[in-house]
Amino acid sequence: MLTACLPQLSLAEIASWAGxxxxxALEVAAWPRTGGRDFEAAHLPVTGFDxxxxxxxxxxxxxxxxxxxALAYYENNLHPDPGRRAEIHTHLKAVVDVAQALDVPYVGTFVGRDWTRPVAHNLDEAQKVFPELVEYAGERGVRIIIENCVMEGWHPDGYPGNLAYSPELWEWMFSLGLYLNWDPSHLTWIGIDPVTTIAPYADKIVHAQAKDLQILPGKADRYGFFGKAVRREDPWDTGWWRYRVPGRGQVDWNAVVDALYENGFTxxxxxxxxxxxxxxTEEKVKTGLEIAHRTLRPLIVA
Known part of the structure; x- marks a missing residue:
């Protein structure tokens, strides 16, 4: 489980409950203790880790x-502000250092996007940015893995804020030495059958996230694919779908797990x-994690 859903708890408290x-296993959130994403889950003291x-x-x-x-620091590595981008890269390298110290093979992050520039510019920029980050990690025995989250809330108009959301973009990012932290929920709402994406990219799917997604009946007919436009107070609220824990949405987990095994996922x-x-509340979050465990555990080979 990714520890980010319990930002108020310490790693010791989470480990005790999760065990x-x-x-x-834990996918440990390693954001800095100030700044960054809204939940700021900082479950490892990355700075000064000895x-x-x-x-x-x-x-x-x-x-x-x-x-x-894996260690998790999902941030915008193509942030349009040079100072903020430098901060993100510095922290990402510190997370890689901690992964090396703990013999953790993967550090998860996002490609991101400079939302002020076209996609073509971002792809060119990423080819300048990521080789150095990939090399830094590789020298320490760590691979950088990218979650295929759309991150539409990062873009002012709800367009993709993380240029790693489709197989077309996966093929491009693999050329930079990146790997995939595969998540079926994001594929579901953008109209891609997640199961069909496993076999072609099995050698690059080295870690996977289990998150479900629920399409809200009739809402897409009102808002359209890009979601709410007039009263979108929350940039993450499209109005026609929402994330769910595994077993409470539309992802076929039997088919997903079966395809992962069939294609050699370990x-x-x-x-x-x-x-x-x-x-x-903490109690409700833990109940959600228990639901997810009950859903998935029977599908996993001991």
Whole structure:
């Protein structure tokens, strides 16, 4: 499970609960403690992380029978503000350093987008930005993985804010040395059958996120594909779909897990909880995580 859904808890508190709930691994959120994304889940002290911190973290996970599958810092690596972009890259490298110290193979992030410039410009810019980041990680035995989230809320008009949302863009980013943290929920709402994307890219899907998605009946007929335009107070509220925990949406998890196994996937399937029905309190979030575990556990080969 991705720890970002419980930003108010410490890693020790999350590990204790997750181990008891039957989870086997944590995808640990590693945002800085100030600035960045809205939830600011900072479950590892990235700045100043030393050998003692590494030993304590390993011991903590060991007590609860857990591994770390990846570290998570999902930010806009093509941010239009040069100063903010530099901050993001600096923190991303620090997260890579922590991954190396803990023998964690992956660090997850976004390609992102400069929303003031056309897509073609962004693709050119990414080819300048990412090789150095990929090389930095590679020298430390870490791979950078990209989630295929659309991040429409980053764009002023709700257009894609992360240029990694489709197989066309995956092929482009693979050429930069990036890998995929595959998530079926985002594919579902943009009209791509997630199961069909597994076999062609199986060798690049090294980590996967388990998040579901619910299409709200009749709402797309009012708002259209791009979602609310007139009263869109929340940039993430399209008005016609919402994220759900696995088992409460429209993703066919039997087909997803079967296709992953059939195509040789040996990585981690990590629950990403962004379900508004099971949010608002710590108790509700944990219940959502329990629902996800009950849904997926019978499908996973022991």
């Amino acid at each position: 008891a709930a039957g989870y086997q 050998d003692r911190a590494a030993d304590e973290t390993r011991a903590l996970l060991g007590r609860h029978g857990l591994d770390i599958s 990585g981690t399937l990590s629950v990403e909880h962004e379900d508004p029905v099971w949010s608002g």
